[in-house]
Amino acid sequence: MGARTARRRDPAERALEVRDAAKTIALTRGLAAISLRNLAAHCGVTSPLIAHYVPTMDALVANTFSAIAEQEISEVTRHAHTPTEPLEQFRALLDALADPSRDNVGEVWCDAWSVGRRNDALAAAARDAMDSWIALATGIIQAGQERGQFAPARPERAALVLFALVDATASYQLVSYRSRLERESLVRETLEDILKVSLQPIANVGPIRPDASSTT
Amino acid sequence: MGARTARRRDPAERALEVRDAAKTIALTRGLAAISLRNLAAHCGVTSPLIAHYVPTMDALVANTFSAIAEQEISEVTRHAHTPTEPLEQFRALLDALADPSRDNVGEVWCDAWSVGRRNDALAAAARDAMDSWIALATGIIQAGQERGQFAPARPERAALVLFALVDATASYQLVSYRSRLERESLVRETLEDILKVSLQPIANVGPIRPDASSTT
DNA sequence: GCTCTAATTTACCACCTACTCAATAAGAGT
DNA sequence: ACTCTTATTGAGTAGGTGGTAAATTAGAGC
Numbered sequence: 001m002g003a004r005t006a007r008r009r010d011p012a013e014r015a016l017e018v019r020d021a022a023k024t025i026a027l028t029r030g031l032a033a034i035s036l037r038n039l040a041a042h043c044g045v046t047s048p049l050i051a052h053y054v055p056t057m058d059a060l061v062a063n064t065f066s067a068i069a070e071q072e073i074s075e076v077t078r079h080a081h082t083p084t085e086p087l088e089q090f091r092a093l094l095d096a097l098a099d100p101s102r103d104n105v106g107e108v109w110c111d112a113w114s115v116g117r118r119n120d121a122l123a124a125a126a127r128d129a130m131d132s133w134i135a136l137a138t139g140i141i142q143a144g145q146e147r148g149q150f151a152p153a154r155p156e157r158a159a160l161v162l163f164a165l166v167d168a169t170a171s172y173q174l175v176s177y178r179s180r181l182e183r184e185s186l187v188r189e190t191l192e193d194i195l196k197v198s199l200q201p202i203a204n205v206g207p208i209r210p211d212a213s214s215t216t
Numbered sequence: 217m218g219a220r221t222a223r224r225r226d227p228a229e230r231a232l233e234v235r236d237a238a239k240t241i242a243l244t245r246g247l248a249a250i251s252l253r254n255l256a257a258h259c260g261v262t263s264p265l266i267a268h269y270v271p272t273m274d275a276l277v278a279n280t281f282s283a284i285a286e287q288e289i290s291e292v293t294r295h296a297h298t299p300t301e302p303l304e305q306f307r308a309l310l311d312a313l314a315d316p317s318r319d320n321v322g323e324v325w326c327d328a329w330s331v332g333r334r335n336d337a338l339a340a341a342a343r344d345a346m347d348s349w350i351a352l353a354t355g356i357i358q359a360g361q362e363r364g365q366f367a368p369a370r371p372e373r374a375a376l377v378l379f380a381l382v383d384a385t386a387s388y389q390l391v392s393y394r395s396r397l398e399r400e401s402l403v404r405e406t407l408e409d410i411l412k413v414s415l416q417p418i419a420n421v422g423p424i425r426p427d428a429s430s431t432t
Numbered sequence: 433g434c435t436c437t438a439a440t441t442t443a444c445c446a447c448c449t450a451c452t453c454a455a456t457a458a459g460a461g462t
Numbered sequence: 463a464c465t466c467t468t469a470t471t472g473a474g475t476a477g478g479t480g481g482t483a484a485a486t487t488a489g490a491g492c
Contacts, residue, residue, distance in 0.1 A: 005456085008459065008468085030330075030333070045471095046471055047451090048451080057449090107333065114326050114327055114330040117246070117391070161406055167387060172380075174329045175328070193410070222441090251480080252479075261440080263480090264440080264483095268440080272480085273479090437489095437490090444483080448479060449477075450477085451474105452473105455472080456471070457468100457470080459466105460467090462464085
């Protein structure tokens with residue numbers, strides 16, 4: 001089939017390829033599926049070459065998680081900061097977090113908690129990413145409160161509740177607990193109660209009967 | 217060191233021993249550590265014997281999770297139903313859920329979500345156990361509302377928030393995110409806000425300076 | 433004490449994991 | 463075209479996983 005030996009590449013380029021392979025494996029098959037062989041197969045290369053570029057598997061798993069989490073945080077941050085009003089920013093944040101295209105990342109987070117128990121670097125990466133999320137939401141909530149748009153709940157506490165609900169529902173989804181709609185409204189409506197605002201997604205002013213094409 | 221061959225046992229007795237071994241392995245090393253060899257070593261027996269008693273690993277993992285979850289649910293249910301007043305019942309429920317001796321079970325839950333993605337029986341077991349938890353809390357909240365002890369929030373919604381917070385903080389604990397005190401008050405105080413009641417644990421009326429002996 | 437069922441073992445299979453070391457060969461620089 | 467660095471491979475170590483077939487042997491019933 002393929003060439004007997006892979007094209008010789010610039011080390012930096014090959015290292016990047018390996019990191020990318022780790023990301024797509026994590027997003028499609030979970031953090032636990034990142035292995036020398038899987039990476040090698042994905043890159044069309046033998047496993048010792050992967051080992052040559054990766055100090056240790058635990059480190060690669062931790063770095064891969066960081067890369068995935070940080071990329072998502074920066075994308076969602078940009079999306080959430082597109083509007084200028086904090087209320088609209090918060091709605092945009094919730095929309096982004098509820099987007100089904102985020103499901104794969106939710107699975108990776110779930111793996112991170114489970115695997116992080118025995119991978120200190122991964123646990124540290126998870127803590128850092130969580131702090132970033134909390135900081136993002138806390139900032140928006142604070143700004144909204146200063147403009148009188150949100151009820152005066154403790155901003156960081158509200159942010160912690162938001163992500164606890166997001167994280168729990170992400171876990172629930174892995175075992176298909178309740179419908180996507182139920183999981184989503186659990187998050188949205190609970191934060192409506194805390195901040196005393198309407199957080200209905202912008203595009204949801206259409207037909208009376210909600211879209212029932214997919215209830216998972 | 218031990219006998220060359222293990223004592224011949226009644227099949228029912230041996231099967232029970234295997235199930236017990238699976239439980240303690242799950243609680244000490246996680247659901248993913250349940251393997252033919254680990255079980256065999258734990259029982260002082262060879263792995264084919266375990267295979268002889270276990271139809272398939274996935275099934276054993278699912279059944280082990282069910283056993284652990286159902287035992288905890290029945291214990292906590294008994295504890296929570298000891299008081300007669302719903303408010304006291306709810307406090308007892310929260311106390312039980314916050315008990316650090318419950319940590320191991322929290323880890324097993326986390327594993328269940330992560331592993332449940334590729335083990336349908338396990339996912340179904342998780343859904344069932346979750347429904348039992350929600351039913352328990354919903355019942356107490358409903359009873360409390362009928363006696364005017366709780367604010368009229370939707371009972372099942374409040375129960376879902378409760379366990380979403382409990383489940384998320386259990387995940388957070390695996391990566392040491394925030395202190396035990398912070399995680400615990402996130403749950404308790406959020407439910408105080410929802411039900412508009414004081415949920416301080418009964419034994420917490422002691423010294424002004426909280427116990428700082430362990431902050432994890 | 434003998435027999436006979438079946439609990440238990442030994443010896444495997446095929447696959448996975450991380451990782452190491454010496455041999456090969458690609459391809460850039462001269 | 464030749465050299466030389468080093469990316470890449472082949473072969474192997476030492477473990478892990480679930481699972482199977484057939485030999486062994488414990489111990490209950492007669």
